[in-house]
Amino acid sequence: xxxxxxxxxxxxxxxxxxxxxxxxxxxxxxxxxxxxxxxxxxxxxxxxxxxxxxxxxxxxxxxxxxxxxxxxxxxxxxxxxxxxxxxxxxxxxxxxxxxxxxxxxxxxxxxxxxxxxxxxxxxxxxxxxxxxxxxxxxxxxxxxxxxxxxxxxxxxxxxxxxxxxxxxxxxxxxxxxxxxxxxxxxxxxxxxxxxxxxxxxxxxxxxxxxxxxxxxxxxxxxxxxxxxxxxxxxxxxxxxxxxxxxxxxxxxxxxxxxxxxxxxxxxxxxxxxxxxxxxxxxxxxxxxxxxxxxxxxxxxxxxxxxxxxxxxxxxxxxxxxxxxxxxxxxxxxxxxxxxxxxxxxxxxx
Amino acid sequence: xxxxxxxxxxxxxxxxxxxxxxxxxxxxxxxxxxxxxxxxxxxxxxxxxxxxxxxxxxxxxxxxxxxxxxxxxxxxxxxxxxxxxxxxxxxxxxxxxxxxxxxxxxxxxxxxxxxxxxxxxxxxxxxxxxxxxxxxxxxxxxxxxxxxxxxxxxxxxxxxxxxxxxxxxxxxxxxxxxxxxxxxxxxxxxxxxxxxxxxxxxxxxxxxxxxxxxxxxxxxxxxxxxxxxxxxxxxxxxxxxxxxxxxxxxxxxxxxxxxxxxxxxxxxxxxxxxxxxxxxxxxxxxxxxxxxxxxxxxxxxxxxxxxxxxxxxxxxxxxxxxxxxxxxxxxxxxxxxxxxxxxxxxxxxxxxxxxxxxxxxxxxxxxxxxxxxxxxxxxxxxxxxxxxxxxxxxxxxxxxxxxxxxxxxxxxxxxxxxxxxxxxxxxxxxxxxxxxxxxxxxxxxxxxxxxxxxxxxxx
Ligand SMILES: Cc1ncc(C[n+]2csc(CCOP(=O)(O)OP(=O)(O)O)c2C)c(N)n1
Ligand SMILES: [Mg+2]
Numbered sequence: 068x069x070x071x072x073x074x075x076x077x078x079x080x081x082x083x084x085x086x087x088x089x090x091x092x093x094x095x096x097x098x099x100x101x102x103x104x105x106x107x108x109x110x111x112x113x114x115x116x117x118x119x120x121x122x123x124x125x126x127x128x129x130x131x132x133x134x135x136x137x138x139x140x141x142x143x144x145x146x147x148x149x150x151x152x153x154x155x156x157x158x159x160x161x162x163x164x165x166x167x168x169x170x171x172x173x174x175x176x177x178x179x180x181x182x183x184x185x186x187x188x189x190x191x192x193x194x195x196x197x198x199x200x201x202x203x204x205x206x207x208x209x210x211x212x213x214x215x216x217x218x219x220x221x222x223x224x225x226x227x228x229x230x231x232x233x234x235x236x237x238x239x240x241x242x243x244x245x246x247x248x249x250x251x252x253x254x255x256x257x258x259x260x261x262x263x264x265x266x267x268x269x270x271x272x273x274x275x276x277x278x279x280x281x282x283x284x285x286x287x288x289x290x291x292x293x294x295x296x297x298x299x300x301x302x303x304x305x306x307x308x309x310x311x312x313x314x315x316x317x318x319x320x321x322x323x324x325x326x327x328x329x330x331x332x333x334x335x336x337x338x339x340x341x342x343x344x345x346x347x348x349x350x351x352x353x354x355x356x357x358x359x360x361x362x363x364x365x366x367x368x369x370x371x372x373x374x375x376x377x378x379x380x381x382x383x384x385x386x387x388x389x390x391x392x393x394x395x396x397x398x399x400x401x402x403x404x405x406x407x408x409x410x411x412x413x414x415x416x
Numbered sequence: 417x418x419x420x421x422x423x424x425x426x427x428x429x430x431x432x433x434x435x436x437x438x439x440x441x442x443x444x445x446x447x448x449x450x451x452x453x454x455x456x457x458x459x460x461x462x463x464x465x466x467x468x469x470x471x472x473x474x475x476x477x478x479x480x481x482x483x484x485x486x487x488x489x490x491x492x493x494x495x496x497x498x499x500x501x502x503x504x505x506x507x508x509x510x511x512x513x514x515x516x517x518x519x520x521x522x523x524x525x526x527x528x529x530x531x532x533x534x535x536x537x538x539x540x541x542x543x544x545x546x547x548x549x550x551x552x553x554x555x556x557x558x559x560x561x562x563x564x565x566x567x568x569x570x571x572x573x574x575x576x577x578x579x580x581x582x583x584x585x586x587x588x589x590x591x592x593x594x595x596x597x598x599x600x601x602x603x604x605x606x607x608x609x610x611x612x613x614x615x616x617x618x619x620x621x622x623x624x625x626x627x628x629x630x631x632x633x634x635x636x637x638x639x640x641x642x643x644x645x646x647x648x649x650x651x652x653x654x655x656x657x658x659x660x661x662x663x664x665x666x667x668x669x670x671x672x673x674x675x676x677x678x679x680x681x682x683x684x685x686x687x688x689x690x691x692x693x694x695x696x697x698x699x700x701x702x703x704x705x706x707x708x709x710x711x712x713x714x715x716x717x718x719x720x721x722x723x724x725x726x727x728x729x730x731x732x733x734x735x736x737x738x739x740x741x742x743x744x745x746x747x748x749x750x751x752x753x754x755x756x757x758x759x760x761x762x763x764x765x766x767x768x769x770x771x772x773x774x775x776x777x778x779x780x781x782x783x784x785x786x787x788x789x790x791x792x793x794x795x796x797x798x799x800x801x802x803x804x805x806x807x808x809x810x811x812x813x814x815x816x817x818x819x820x821x822x823x824x825x826x827x828x829x830x831x832x833x834x835x836x837x838x839x840x841x842x843x844x845x846x847x848x849x850x851x852x853x854x855x856x857x858x859x860x861x862x863x864x865x866x867x868x869x870x871x872x873x874x875x
């Protein structure tokens with residue numbers, strides 16, 4: 068198909084063709100210490116294995132409807148999680164499993180929501196796209212592209228109103244970044260100096276449309292420029308770069324300087340959803356990202372090189388993570404469906 | 417232990433598919449992530465990736481096999497050190513079935529049948545007698561309608577998300593880009609409010625846009641331009657300019673896609689003067705009415721249904737088959753009760769009518785086809801005969817199309833009614849995701865039968 072050949076395969080190439088980025092210096096990469104590397108490795112691996120399992124359960128018909136996997140983008144949410152403070156909120160779209168795991172939600176409860184069982188985070192009533200946890204400050208799980216951006220701005224508004232020192236992180240895609248309400252939100256956020264980090268997860272495609280076919284300007288970090296919102300592009304496949312940029316952005320917001328935009332250059336390995344044949348990009352493009360830029364593999368290689376972990380240590384972590392995911396899947400398959408009476412609950416208070 | 421490879425589900429609505437091709441042969445080593453086979457669904461060809469490692473021990477379903485059911489065993493994967501002999505020992509344990517919660521039965525078992533009634537399926541008076549028929553899916557009918565109108569009128573163009581290079585998120589615009597080029601088949605960014613306004617503006621200047629919403633749930637982003645601009649401009653301009661535009665796309669519930677992707681908006685649009693609203697059921701409805709909608713000088717909301725896309729129907733094999741907007745079709749003649757439905761609601765109505773016939777109750781089934789303008793005369797003529805009406809739709813009950821029909825029937829045929837008008841609708845709740853709850857939230861054939869029994873006092 069014509070799209071694939073037109074799209075450049077390397078990560079930030081399409082963006083770096085625009086003039087504004089070419090001028091920018093590559094940000095220094097903050098090194099991680101051993102604990103940070105291990106933490107990042109484990110968290111990212113949990114998301115990866117969880118998503119692989121979700122894909123399997125979908126294939127078995129145990130998960131229905133739409134199911135959007137986060138495989139390939141793990142470093143974005145994990146790096147942000149490592150930078151955030153207690154009480155900071157996250158909100159995102161339908162590609163939300165990774166965010167929930169990073170927000171420390173029980174994998175079993177997430178998986179049981181995917182299978183539509185009563186032990187799911189939304190009692191089985193929300194599904195893959197709609198999960199929430201007030202306790203863990205995760206505000207969903209939204210199916211309408213762009214809606215979470217205004218909502219996330221509202222979370223920032225509430226933080227400022229309460230003077231609680233928290234920052235909200237509103238995640239959205241490159242495709243979503245063309246929705247009108249994004250710019251209405253940007254304007255208010257800067258006008259009122261709201262503590263919101265806008266995290267654009269630029270994985271190059273909105274469904275089957277590559278960013279160059281959907282966006283007049285492709286340096287999304289500059290999308291707030293006309294409102295005076297600072298922004299930067301970040302290597303979203305390198306968890307250290309994500310963490311460093313997030314530290315900076317969160318500090319900016321916490322100091323009362325208003326919103327900040329982080330454009331995470333990332334990539335999804337799987338189709339848009341389970342039913343996407345992904346004919347709009349070449350297999351080579353995907354393969355290249357997997358072999359050259361995989362976020363988990365990068366950490367693994369560094370830890371081995373530095374002697375911070377042996378192959379056996381990492382195997383043990385993988386085994387542990389797999390066991391956790393297997394347990395979640397087990398629960399999600401055996402937990403009963405919600406009681407029929409749940410049909411009429413939670414509509415109004 | 418050998419691992420069974422099962423036919424995977426690859427989309428929300430997939431129940432079976434064709435095993436098009438094996439990319440690995442028996443004896444080949446397989447690692448997780450390898451593409452092992454290609455499967456064709458009604459929408460696309462998809463690759464099947466291995467989730468486990470091993471050797472492909474045996475292929476159970478040869479390539480080229482049609483209609484392979486989801487979860488059917490298609491091959492066996494052998495683990496390290498296992499050989500073919502292990503396969504016989506492989507357990508045939510099926511995938512864990514969802515644990516069932518108690519579900520109250522929605523209808524009593526049908527009563528012992530009285531004398532069965534035979535009902536003639538009514539001919540469509542819009543199709544000339546003797547016209548040859550052919551089989552078409554709703555999906556093909558919609559595509560053909562657009563292609564024919566685009567050939568006829570160079571001012572007709574189609575735009576929306578993924579309509580061109582991706583060939584349509586639901587493959588309705590398949591092939592159109594090839595034939596009409598990117599000038600007339602336009603991929604938009606995800607900006608519903610903006611491209612809807614753009615479309616209305618282009619229509620005000622005289623072009624004939626077809627705006628596809630990936631689903632009507634996303635048209636909510638564009639509601640203002642549809643209502644405030646498209647519907648009202650003709651009136652506000654004293655008749656100088658209107659907006660000849662079609663807004664189309666799937667509407668209502670698909671399968672397990674949850675509260676934000678499952679709403680039926682017929683009543684929302686039908687509320688507004690200045691719009692026409694069509695909700696087709698069959699392929700013939702889809703083709704004849706979409707062509708009419710494209711030719712209509714007004715804004716037309718054309719509400720399709722994802723589940724119906726793959727359904728096949730007989731349609732007339734004519735060069736130019738156009739149906740009148742605002743005219744209902746008597747889909748099946750009957751004498752005891754009138755069932756009024758439209759869109760996917762028809763599937764419940766027709767199944768119920770079949771079962772009712774077996775119970776000695778003759779149901780007349782009216783397919784509204786158009787919601788606004790509403791062909792109440794066809795409904796009233798039927799009510800004068802049967803004295804009883806049940807409406808069927810998947811939308812919420814409050815302020816529904818059913819409510820409007822019930823109102824007009826009592827106003828215009830009060831003296832003919834032998835029972836209150838009953839409606840069978842989706843439940844008054846956001847669409848739940850859980851399989852059991854989703855089933856309960858939607859109407860069902862037993863609910864239609866119960867309603868008919870109530871209005872015919874045969875319960
Ligand atoms: C308002 C709206 N329009 C269209 C859709 C259908 N849709 C769902 S995801 C998607 C692509 C979004 O792409 P992007 O923002 O880049 O996020 P990604 O899926 O890549 O994470 C589209 C068009 C929707 N859910 N909501
Ligand atoms: Mg994207």
